[in-house]
Amino acid sequence: MITKVTIDNMADVYELQKLFNVVFRQKDELIDTLTTNPYVQLYTYSIDKKVVGFIEYSIIYDRYELDNIYVLEEYRNKGIASCLISFMINEAQDNNITNITLEVRIDNDPALRLYEKYGFVKKAIRHNYYGDCDGILMEKEMM
Numbered sequence: 001m002i003t004k005v006t007i008d009n010m011a012d013v014y015e016l017q018k019l020f021n022v023v024f025r026q027k028d029e030l031i032d033t034l035t036t037n038p039y040v041q042l043y044t045y046s047i048d049k050k051v052v053g054f055i056e057y058s059i060i061y062d063r064y065e066l067d068n069i070y071v072l073e074e075y076r077n078k079g080i081a082s083c084l085i086s087f088m089i090n091e092a093q094d095n096n097i098t099n100i101t102l103e104v105r106i107d108n109d110p111a112l113r114l115y116e117k118y119g120f121v122k123k124a125i126r127h128n129y130y131g132d133c134d135g136i137l138m139e140k141e142m143m
C-alpha cells in the first residue's frame with residue numbers, strides 16, 4: 001500500500017526514521033521538511049503495515065525531481081520500486097508535469113536499470129558529483 005507521509009501521520013515518520021538512519025535523513029530534519037516545504041512529496045510503501053520502501057520527489061514548477069527511492073534490502077526485486085515509480089509517473093500525468101529528472105551514481109546498476117525501464121534517458125554526466133563517483137543526469141519527458 002502506498003501512503004503519503006505528512007506531519008499528521010507521525011507513525012509513518014517514526015517508521016521512516018528507522019530507514020533514514022541508514023540512508024537518508026534524521027527525524028528532526030524530516031519533520032522540518034514536512035512542516036515547512038509543501039513542494040516535497042514523500043510516500044511510503046507498506047506491507048502488512050510495515051514500511052518497506054519510500055519515494056521522495058520535489059515539485060519544481062512544471063517539473064518533478066526524483067530525490068530518492070529506497071526499498072529495504074530484504075524486499076528488493078519484488079516490484080516495489082516499480083510500484084513507487086509508476087505512482088509518481090501517474091501523479092506527473094495527472095498534474096500536467098512536462099518532465100521528471102534525477103541524478104544517479106554511475107555505478108548504481110540496479111537504479112540505472114530501474115530508471116531506464118521506466119523511460120528515463122541519460123542526458124549528461126556530472127563528473128565527481130558524488131565525490132568518489134560520477135553522477136548521471138536522467139530525464140523522462142512526459143509530454
Ligand SMILES: CC(C)(COP(=O)(O)OP(=O)(O)OC[C@H]1O[C@@H](n2cnc3c(N)ncnc32)[C@H](O)[C@@H]1OP(=O)(O)O)[C@@H](O)C(=O)NCCC(=O)NCCS
Nearest residue numbers: 069070071076077078079080081082104110111113114117
Ligand atoms: C534501486 C532499488 C530502489 C530497486 O528497488 P526494487 O524494489 O528492488 O526494484 P524492482 O523490483 O521494482 O525492479 C524494477 C527493475 O529495476 C531493475 N533492477 C532492480 N534490481 C536490480 C538489480 N539488482 N540488478 C539489475 N537491475 C535491477 C530491473 O530493471 C527491474 O526490472 P525487472 O525485474 O523487469 O528486471 C533498490 O535496489 C534500492 O533501494 N537500492 C538502494 C537505494 C538506491 O540506490 N536508490 C536509488 C538512488 S538514485
